[in-house]
Amino acid sequence: MTRNDERFRQQLEAERSELLDTISHFKVAARNKKPGLGNHMADDGTEAFDQAAGLALHRNDEALLSEVDAALVRLDKGAFGVCERCGSEIDYARLKALPYARLCIGCQQHVEENMKGNGHRR
Ligand SMILES: [Zn+2]
Incomplete structure (x- = not known):
């Protein structure tokens, strides 16, 4: 890469x-x-x-x-540029805006929703 x-x-x-x-x-x-x-x-x-x-x-x-x-x-x-959670490539536009992003947009949304919701529960 x-x-x-x-x-x-x-x-x-x-x-x-x-x-x-x-x-x-x-x-x-x-x-x-x-x-x-x-x-x-x-x-x-x-x-x-x-x-x-x-x-x-x-x-x-x-x-x-x-x-x-x-x-x-x-x-x-x-x-x-590889998502730490699902292993797929992070969107180029996302990397351009946020070069230190660890997660692809889908995983990021998933993680944020989990944080918003029931805090510490897994
Ligand atoms: Zn991902």
Whole structure:
């Protein structure tokens, strides 16, 4: 499978360095912020909120980064673009929009419906 792998690799690597950049910015910002040293109560409140929002984003970025890393590993193994659940090829348009997708659209919908429905039951 070599058709568009190189293209996806570039896309994934661009995404990866962007994520790494965002994550390292966040880490620097977090280090520079020392909680409890603010002079103004109102500012502290806003800052705590900003930090919480930033933290949520940060977690999201790290999760995304591990998806991107996993996709790059799949590229190396030649398993890229294959659905992890049913083994069929993932739609090209889907990969273009979401190069780190693990599942084909059908399986993705199935999984999401299961999550929506009865949570932890199998
Ligand atoms: Zn599938």
